[in-house]
Every structure is written in C-alpha cells, then in structure tokens.
Amino acid sequence: MVHRITIIPGDGIGREVSLAARRCIDATGVKIEWDEQIAGQEALEKFGNVLPQETLDSIRRNKVAIKGPIITPIGKGFRSVNVQLRMSLNLYACVRPCKIYKGVRTNFRNVDLVVIRENTEDLYAGIEFPEGLERTKDLIKRIEALSGFTIRKDSAISIKPISISASKRIIKFAFDYALKNNRRKVTVVHKANIMKETDGLFLKVAQEVASEYSGRVEFESALVDNMCMQLVQKPELYDVLVLPNLYGDIISDLCAGLVGGLGVAPGANIGDDMALFEAVHGSAPKYAGLNKVNPTAMILSGVLMLRYIGEVDAGERLERAVAEVIMEGKNVTYDLKENRNDPTAVGTSQMADAIIAKLNS
Numbered sequence: 001m002v003h004r005i006t007i008i009p010g011d012g013i014g015r016e017v018s019l020a021a022r023r024c025i026d027a028t029g030v031k032i033e034w035d036e037q038i039a040g041q042e043a044l045e046k047f048g049n050v051l052p053q054e055t056l057d058s059i060r061r062n063k064v065a066i067k068g069p070i071i072t073p074i075g076k077g078f079r080s081v082n083v084q085l086r087m088s089l090n091l092y093a094c095v096r097p098c099k100i101y102k103g104v105r106t107n108f109r110n111v112d113l114v115v116i117r118e119n120t121e122d123l124y125a126g127i128e129f130p131e132g133l134e135r136t137k138d139l140i141k142r143i144e145a146l147s148g149f150t151i152r153k154d155s156a157i158s159i160k161p162i163s164i165s166a167s168k169r170i171i172k173f174a175f176d177y178a179l180k181n182n183r184r185k186v187t188v189v190h191k192a193n194i195m196k197e198t199d200g201l202f203l204k205v206a207q208e209v210a211s212e213y214s215g216r217v218e219f220e221s222a223l224v225d226n227m228c229m230q231l232v233q234k235p236e237l238y239d240v241l242v243l244p245n246l247y248g249d250i251i252s253d254l255c256a257g258l259v260g261g262l263g264v265a266p267g268a269n270i271g272d273d274m275a276l277f278e279a280v281h282g283s284a285p286k287y288a289g290l291n292k293v294n295p296t297a298m299i300l301s302g303v304l305m306l307r308y309i310g311e312v313d314a315g316e317r318l319e320r321a322v323a324e325v326i327m328e329g330k331n332v333t334y335d336l337k338e339n340r341n342d343p344t345a346v347g348t349s350q351m352a353d354a355i356i357a358k359l360n361s
Ligand code: NAD
Pocket: 017, 068, 069, 070, 071, 072, 073, 082, 262, 263, 278, 279, 280, 281, 282, 283, 284, 285, 286, 293, 294, 295, 297, 335
C-alpha cells in the first residue's frame, strides 16, 4: 500500500529536520508518496499568505501531514500558522509523549509520560482586544457593567473560552488514549481554585468523564502550579496528563526539559479523521542552515505518524534505531553530548545517516 502524506518543511531549522525525518521514514521501507506543500515565510513571499489554501486542501485530502516548525513573529499582526492549522483542521488533541532514552543528557530518571493538550480554545483562541482601541474601551465598560469589577482603562484584553463540548472531547481522548496504550492513570491539570468558571468547568467535566472509566483507568487532579513542582521532583509518579491549551503548552516544554530537551520531544495534533505530526520545538532561527540541530524530535514525530497510519512495525524499528544511536552517543548532535562544545558532535544529516544505517543493519 502507498500512503499519500503532506509534508511541510517549515522555516528556520525546519527544512533540515524535516528532510532528515523524511529520509529516515523512507528508509523504513514504508511506501509513501510525499505531497510537498509550503506554509510560513516562504508562502508569505510567494502567495502573500502564510497558510495557502492549497496547503490546507492537501492536508484535508491526504488526512495525514508532517510539518517542520514555522516562525510566528511576536506582535506582527498575522496569526500563528501553527494555531491556524490546528483550528481550521479541528486537530483538537495535541499529544506529546515524553520519555527518557538511555544516553540522553538529563538529571532525571524513569520519566515516561504523555502530555495531552486541548488545541482549539482557551487563551489560544486568539480573541484579543488591543489596548487603546474604541472597541476595547467599549468592551471594558460592558464587562464592568456586567461583573461589577473595575478594569484599568489602559488594559488590553484576551478572552479565555472553555466549553463543555471541547473539554469532554479532549478528556475522553485522554482516557481512550490511556486504555489503548496500556497507561494506568490520567491526571487532569487546572487552576480551578482561581478560575472557578473556566478551569472549574474543565475539572467538572473531567470528573464526570472519569466516572465512565472508573475501575479501568485511575484518575486524579492537580493544580498547574503544584504540577510544575511535582513534575520536577517526582516525574515518575505521572502517566497521562490532560490540560487546557495554555497550561498544556507550558507543561509540554517543561516535560521536554525532563527528558533531555526540545531536541528529543515529538508531537502529534490529532482530530477525528486527520492528524498532523510535528516536533515540540520551534524554528530555532539562530541555527538555521547550519546542519547542527538535533533531528530526533522530528524523526520521533515520524514514528508517531507511522503508528497512526498503521505501520506499527516500521514505527517500532525506527524508534529502536533512534534509541540505539542515542545510546551509543557517537553519531549524535551537540545537544546530546556530555559537553556541548564536544568537537566529535555530528550534524543533523549525519545523525540521520547513522539512524538509517542502524535501520538497515
Ligand atoms: P525554539 O524551539 O525554536 O528554540 C529554542 C532553543 O531550543 C533553541 O535556540 C535551541 O537552543 C533549542 N532547540 C530547539 N530545537 C532544537 C533542536 N532540534 N535541537 C537542538 N536544540 C534545539 O523556540 P523559540 O526560539 O522560542 O521559537 C523560535 C520560533 O519558532 C518562533 O517564531 C516561535 O513562534 C516558533 N515556534 C514554532 C513552533 C511550531 O512550528 N510548532 C513551536 C514553537 C515555536
């Protein structure tokens, strides 16, 4: 069977890491017809649009995509391509497995957890009102009238919607994921003691959904601030974490730090009938074009993709090849060396070559 898959190389280090991932995926022998599309900086220059319709159509048609990181300029007017993709394709579940591979530089042991982040609402919904505009002043007046609270006139406002339906969908996803992947516990993470309405609703829905899985998957809840401390002190206690969008974003990077850094943290954005795979890391512009950064996060995103399309054996083989190269510690990038300035560190493409050689050995 030939799989048709959209590939978006991305900006900055994107092209290097996605090419490395594509070569490793092809080396598994799985037959893939790549449908290359653009988004981000290149698309902006070519089409005047960071996310061309053609790219969206390709993903809708192929139902599976893998993408390199894309730059989001801070405060420059256009909306993050990454957020637009997740929203317009309704890829509501962001799945980020964090596991320590032997040989990775980390101060932690026994970390093997999965962060499941809601992808479509919360403060990420992009509903924002800039400081100083008439409509913002109008909104402030209305909120003051409705709530009885005073808001400073020189405020900007971001809106945080949390719905029953989206919360239910992501929490069910987390429990089903736990069952399917032999995970024992789901921890819902929130700040319901302060945001009683939004986070309170997320927690209430989680408690209701959890009761449907009682006896099959354990359930607990934790405050997000406490969770940060717990994860740094006792990460081995956690299994599957489910969080609203913003906390999910932050905790994902924290967990990437536990298992050796952004260079080794893969991810998937999953909807009901479509999925987009990408590393947790961004486009690291200062390393662009240097053939220096670690391709592992992108390659492991490829492993998640192979499993998703049913090529489970190829996924296992590729993951094993990555794990062996990391464990040997020879043909690895600078971030996986004991000393970051180690002159024996190899480049992005050479690490991919070593993984391919392992696959073929
Ligand atoms: P970043 O993840 O790009 O880089 C932060 C640092 O992490 C780098 O300087 C580097 O030291 C390290 N790092 C990242 N990837 C690595 C790799 N593969 N190997 C080794 N080290 C690696 O984060 P940033 O600098 O905050 O963001 C840069 C740009 O990327 C921004 O425009 C941001 O919006 C965007 N971004 C995109 C995505 C995405 O496309 N999904 C995700 C996060 C950030």
